[in-house]
Amino acid sequence: MSQIVTTFAEISNQYDVAFVDLWGCVHNGITAYPDAVAALQGYRAAGGNVVLVTNSPRPWDSVAKQIAEMGAPDDCWDAIATSGDSARAAMFRGIVGEKVYFMGETPRDDDFFKPLSIIKNPVNIQKVPLDQAEGIVCCGPFDTQADVDVNRADFLYAKSKGLKLLCANPDIIVDRGETREWCAGALAALYTEMGGESLYFGKPHPPIYDLARRRYAALSGSMSDPRIIAIGDGIRTDVLGGQQEDIDTLFITGGLSAAETKTAEQPDQDALDAYIASEMVTPTYSIGFLR
Template structure:
């Protein structure tokens, strides 16, 4: 059974590093949560390392720019590991071919196709219509409000051609302020359900955790998994991923599950214990700790 805590400082002294989700934990897709920023700043002031581990399809530089726009200061974190960078590395090694059909918003996701210097002998990637493609690169829906089923016809064609779908963001949904939007993970899930093959690189899958550990190593830090705490609001991404890596987890109940855990109606923005345990049992999730908001 998860332990409900009042603040990050209740348990943070046990850990040398944090793997922290962004959307729903540090910001809401529009602006930062001040208490979350303050908690991370206080943790770093005591010598802790904060790695932001996000399922954003953006490269690390793009996430840094976005964080500045959301008023998340640079002193709230040490480094960033993105699903996008992990997926890009696979794309440039030819995981889904050289001619790819791109799904996403080009103005937002163009940076995904910027070559990676760390890849030896990268393949040359070109964007082509679906009929000419060898595989699919999915950074998100063309329309984040449209039901993923609108892609069924294209996915049926792609499946019959044996195309693999590279998913740059395994999240199913995300809340931008008060609006819930579909993410690339919803499309990859549909493609898999239809019999296609989807390749995942973000949480809860191992590649992004390997990247996060490499980010720690690049800081000169050799921190065992037992001294890392993974924080996030997604039971099937952040929490499942941490559990799969044998990393302790802190579930932010006031994010995607705010209503189900009754966090949204609690005067202190904390989860109702009974509702929380019922939700976790339903989702088959077992976070080490839980808290309403990162604070």
């Protein structure tokens, strides 16, 4: 059973650092949640550190600019780890070759191909048509509203050529305001289902947690073995990822799983119990919204 809490402050003094999800937790894709921002500011004021850990396919500095425009100021976080940065590092090391077929939104995802200074002797990445590609780089669908099955023909061809798909965002869906959208993870799941090989770098997979720990270690006064809590609204990303890393989790039930957990202000205990039993993932703590 997951313990329901009313505020993050009830438990926050047990942790040195919080790995905090963004979409559905700190913002809704359009605007920041004031209560969430205040909770993180309060945690930092009490001595805690906040590493925003997001499955955004963008570089961390692009995410910082984006969330500031939404109303999440830089005094509510200390560092940012993105699946985009983790995936970009792998791409520039040549994990899917030099000639890549790019799936994503232009120009929104163009920053994914910006040079990455931490990689020595990066490969010369070239975006090419699918029939010339050595691999696929997927930041998301071309159309976030279209059924992912529209990609089956291309994926069948790619699989026949043995192309690997680099997934820069393992999320399946997100809610932008009141609109639900497909993410890169849905495409990667389809490619895997069809027999292709997908490579993941965001939550719940290990590379992004390694990056988050390194971002935390770079902070002044950080500890070598910190007490960490992962916070987010994705039961199969934020919560599962935290469990696999052996760290405590705070599940934000009012995000993607609001209907399943019958969350108004707080989750219904019976509905929450039934949901986490069905998912076979049990968060340490649960709360309706980050506050």
